[in-house]
Amino acid sequence: xxxxxxxxxxxxxxxxxxxxxxxxxxxxxxxxxxxxxxxxxxxxxxxxxxxxxxxxxxxxxxxxxxxxxxxxxxxxxxxxxxxxxxxxxxxxxxxxxxxxxxxxxxxxxxxxxxxxxxxxxxxxxxxxxxxxxxxxx
Amino acid sequence: xxxxxxxxxxxxxxxxxxxxxxxxxxxxxxxxxxxxxxxxxxxxxxxxxxxxxxxxxxxxxxxxxxxxxxxxxxxxxxxxxxxxxxxxxxxxxxxxxxxxxxxxxxxxxxxxxxxxxxxxxxxxxxxxxxxxxxxxx
DNA sequence: TACTTGACTTGGACTTCGTCCATTGTAGGA
DNA sequence: TCCTACAATGGACGAAGTCCAAGTCAAGTA
Ligand SMILES: [Mn+2]
Ligand SMILES: [Mn+2]
Ligand SMILES: [Zn+2]
Ligand SMILES: [Zn+2]
Numbered sequence: 001x002x003x004x005x006x007x008x009x010x011x012x013x014x015x016x017x018x019x020x021x022x023x024x025x026x027x028x029x030x031x032x033x034x035x036x037x038x039x040x041x042x043x044x045x046x047x048x049x050x051x052x053x054x055x056x057x058x059x060x061x062x063x064x065x066x067x068x069x070x071x072x073x074x075x076x077x078x079x080x081x082x083x084x085x086x087x088x089x090x091x092x093x094x095x096x097x098x099x100x101x102x103x104x105x106x107x108x109x110x111x112x113x114x115x116x117x118x119x120x121x122x123x124x125x126x127x128x129x130x131x132x133x134x135x136x137x
Numbered sequence: 138x139x140x141x142x143x144x145x146x147x148x149x150x151x152x153x154x155x156x157x158x159x160x161x162x163x164x165x166x167x168x169x170x171x172x173x174x175x176x177x178x179x180x181x182x183x184x185x186x187x188x189x190x191x192x193x194x195x196x197x198x199x200x201x202x203x204x205x206x207x208x209x210x211x212x213x214x215x216x217x218x219x220x221x222x223x224x225x226x227x228x229x230x231x232x233x234x235x236x237x238x239x240x241x242x243x244x245x246x247x248x249x250x251x252x253x254x255x256x257x258x259x260x261x262x263x264x265x266x267x268x269x270x271x272x273x274x
Numbered sequence: 275t276a277c278t279t280g281a282c283t284t285g286g287a288c289t290t291c292g293t294c295c296a297t298t299g300t301a302g303g304a
Numbered sequence: 305t306c307c308t309a310c311a312a313t314g315g316a317c318g319a320a321g322t323c324c325a326a327g328t329c330a331a332g333t334a
Contacts, residue, residue, distance in 0.1 A: 014281060014330055035321080050284050055321070074208050076320060090248070090256055099254050103247040110240040111227070111265055117236050118270035119227055127262045128248055133255035151301055151310060172292080187313050192292070211321095213291060 004066060011064065021046045022057045026067065026081040032089075032098045034076040072098060072127065088125070092132035101128065141203060148201065158183045159194045163204065163218040169226075169235045171213040209235060209264065225262070229269035238265065 004023050009015055025041045026033070033041070039054040058079050061067035068083040072091050082100060090101045107124045141160050146152055162178045163170070170178070176191040195216050198204035205220040209228050215235070224237045244261045 016282065016330070018283070036319090048284085052285075052322085053283055056283080069211065071208055071211050074206065074214050077211050090252075090254065090258065092256065093260075099256075101248060101252045101254075103244065103252065104249060105242075105247045107240065107244060107247070107263060108265075110242045110244070111238060112241060115227075115238045115240065116267075117227065117238075119229065119236075119265075119267040120273060121227065121265050121267035123230075123266040125264045125266070126244060128245075128256075128258050129260040129262070130253075130256040130258035136257060153301070153311065155312065173290090185313085189293085189314070190312050193312080 008064070008066070017046055018042075018049050018053045019057050021049060022054060022061075026061075026079065029082070030098065030100055031082070032070055032072070032078040032080050034078055036076065038079060070098075072096070088127065090128040090130065092135055093129050094131055094135040097132045097134075145201070145203070154183055155179075155186050155190045156194050158186060159191060159198075163198075163216065166219070167235065167237055168219070169207055169209070169215040169217050171215055173213065175216060207235075209233070225264065227265040227267065229272055230266050231268055231272035234269045234271075 005015065005020065008019075008023075013019070021042045022038060024045070025038050035055055035058055036051075038058065039049070039051050042049045042054060058067065062069055062079075066081070066083055068080040070078045070080050070089060072078060072089060073096065078098070087100045087102055090099045091097065103126060107126055108121065111121060111124075142152065142157065145156075145160075150156070158179045159175060161182070162175050172192055172195055173188070175195065176186070176188050179186045179191060195204065199206055199216070203218070203220055205217040207215045207217050207226060209215060209226060210233065219237060224239055227236045227238045228234065240263060244263055245258065248258060
C-alpha cells in the first residue's frame with residue numbers, strides 16, 4: 001500500500017480528498033473491511049463522503065489490482081489492500097476474525113488434468129475455517 | 138440424494154408436497170442452483186409454492202447436512218445436493234459454469250502450524266477459477 | 275492567477291437477495 | 305374423522321450494492 005497514491009497518480013488518477021481518505025483507511029496488515037466499514041471510517045476524517053463514492057473508489061482499486069475482493073462468509077464483500085503478495089485466508093467461524101495465511105505448495109498443481117474438464121485453470125482461492133484462540137477460551 | 142425423503146421422514150420431517158418438490162428439483166449431478174432457480178423449477182411442478190417456503194426448506198436441508206451452501210461468485214448462494222461426498226469447485230469466470238472437482242492431497246496439511254495463529258482449523262474450501270471449453274472457443 | 279472542462283461526487287431511487295411474521299392450511303396421529 | 309402442532313403463504317422489511325441526473329472540483333492552460 002506504501003506508495004499507492006503515487007502509483008495511481010501516474011496512472012492518470014485524479015487525486016481527490018475522498019480517494020485519499022479511502023486509501024488511508026485501507027492501509028495496514030490483515031485489513032479486510034466491508035464497504036460500509038470503510039465508509040464509517042472514512043466519514044470520521046471526511047464527514048461528507050458518500051457511500052456511492054466509497055463503492056466507486058473500491059471498485060476502481062479492485063480493477064487496478066491494488067485491492068482484492070474477498071468473500072469470506074456469505075455476507076458483504078471485504079476489501080483487502082494486501083493484493084500484491086498473493087495469499088489465502090483463515091477465518092474464525094465464531095467471531096469472523098480473518099488472518100492472512102501462506103500455505104506451502106501450490107493448490108493449482110493438486111488438480112489433476114482429468115479433473116479439469118477442459119477448463120484452462122488460472123486461479124485458486126483457499127479458505128480455512130476454524131476457531132480462533134479468543135473464541136476457544 | 139437417493140433416498141433423501143426416506144431419511145428425512147425418519148428424522149421426523151413432515152412430508153409436504155412443497156418439500157417433496159424442492160427435493161426433486163435438487164436431484165442430480167453438478168447441480169448448484171440459487172434459491173430463486175430452485176423456486177422457478179419448483180413452480181413448474183407446484184405452481185402455488187412460495188419463495189419463503191423454498192428458502193425455509195433449503196435452510197432446513199442445509200442444517201440437516203443434506204445440502205451444502207456454496208458461495209461461488211459474490212451473488213446469490215447456491216445449493217448443492219452433493220453434500221455427502223466432500224468436494225471442491227471449478228468455475229468458469231465468463232459464463233459461471235460450475236463443476237465438482239476432487240483435488241489430490243489434503244489442503245489442510247498444507248497449512249503449517251506457524252501459519253495457524255493458534256486457531257483450531259477444521260475445514261477448508263477450495264475454489265478454482267478458469268475458462269470453460271465453451272467460452273474459450 | 276483565473277478559466278475551463280471532463281472527470282468525480284453526491285443523495286436518493288432502485289435492484290437483488292434474503293429474512294420475518296401474522297395468518298391460513300394441512301400432515302399425520304388419536 | 306377430528307385435532308393440533310407444524311408448515312406454507314405473501315407481503316413487509318432489511319442489508320448490500322448499483323445507477324443516475326445534477327452539482328462540484330482537480331488540474332491543465334494561458
Ligand atoms: Mn488478506
Ligand atoms: Mn458441488
Ligand atoms: Zn473468534
Ligand atoms: Zn464458460
